[in-house]
Amino acid sequence: MNKKMITLALGITAFSSVPMMAQAGSVEAGKDAFEACRGCHTSPSTSNVYPTYYVPKVGGQVAGYTVAALKAYQKSERPHRTMMANVYDLSDKTIEDIAAYLATATGSARASANGGDAAKGKKLAESCMACHNDDTNAGVTNPRLAGQHQNYLEKAMQGYQSGARKNALMQSMVQGLSEDEVKDIAAYFTSLKGLTAVK
Numbered sequence: 001m002n003k004k005m006i007t008l009a010l011g012i013t014a015f016s017s018v019p020m021m022a023q024a025g026s027v028e029a030g031k032d033a034f035e036a037c038r039g040c041h042t043s044p045s046t047s048n049v050y051p052t053y054y055v056p057k058v059g060g061q062v063a064g065y066t067v068a069a070l071k072a073y074q075k076s077e078r079p080h081r082t083m084m085a086n087v088y089d090l091s092d093k094t095i096e097d098i099a100a101y102l103a104t105a106t107g108s109a110r111a112s113a114n115g116g117d118a119a120k121g122k123k124l125a126e127s128c129m130a131c132h133n134d135d136t137n138a139g140v141t142n143p144r145l146a147g148q149h150q151n152y153l154e155k156a157m158q159g160y161q162s163g164a165r166k167n168a169l170m171q172s173m174v175q176g177l178s179e180d181e182v183k184d185i186a187a188y189f190t191s192l193k194g195l196t197a198v199k
């Protein structure tokens with residue numbers, strides 16, 4: 001390799017590392033940006049008004065999933081008026097920052113359950129574990145479900161079943177489940193330790 005080629009190769013390496021660095025969100029900036037969201041996402045028992053279900057826990061969530069979820073609201077793939085209004089003007093950078101902050105955020109682990117059979121749910125959830133095994137490695141977009149409020153999980157699965165929440169993969173995964181099976185699976189994931197309500 002002559003000198004010119006080496007300089008070129010180094011230049012390309014230096015250049016290509018820039019976007020990688022820019023992608024890692026800033027926990028500090030994310031904490032500040034999250035101030036606007038605390039009203040709903042920090043108490044373990046805040047409810048969505050109608051239909052009534054608990055506001056999802058987002059503390060300890062996989063960063064890649066939080067990014068995908070916030071962008072889905074921006075693109076109206078998840079039709080929830082309040083969340084759409086809260087995120088429509090966030091930049092990609094702010095979304096990355098918030099996701100980085102939430103992945104590290106700790107708080108109350110208390111999860112609300114509402115019936116169902118967690119033991120049956122555990123059996124039914126075997127096919128889900130390849131993706132929902134609570135692996136919190138950054139970069140993965142499979143959400144953590146462990147410790148999430150039960151009625152939110154039920155509502156999420158019903159949203160995929162009805163097509164209100166658009167995700168072809170998850171729609172196919174839950175399509176054939178009965179109402180009772182949805183409840184049992186939700187009860188199982190709620191019984192596990194995992195997500196937290198942000199402090």
Ligand code: HEC
Pocket residue numbers: 033034036037038039040041048054055056057058066069070078079080082083086087098143
């Ligand atoms: C008025 C209450 C309220 C405010 C303020 C609010 N949220 Fe939410 N958030 C909700 C509700 C309710 C849901 C569940 C919506 C649904 O069913 O899709 C939700 C869902 C989410 C989800 C998806 C969770 C999941 O498991 O899929 C994320 C991430 C999130 N909010 C982050 C934020 C951020 C970041 C802000 C501030 C910019 C914010 N929220 C502000 C009530 C709120």
Ligand code: HEC
Pocket residue numbers: 056068069072124125127128129130131132141142143145153156157165166167169170173174185
């Ligand atoms: C191949 C990987 C994969 C499998 C298998 C899988 N999921 Fe998912 N799941 C995902 C991804 C990716 C998302 C995020 C989709 C989105 O953005 O709406 C998701 C989202 C969800 C959500 C919504 C989480 C939230 O915070 O809103 C629930 C609930 C869920 N899955 C339950 C299940 C259940 C129950 C099964 C088994 C019957 C299952 N999943 C199987 C990948 C998978």
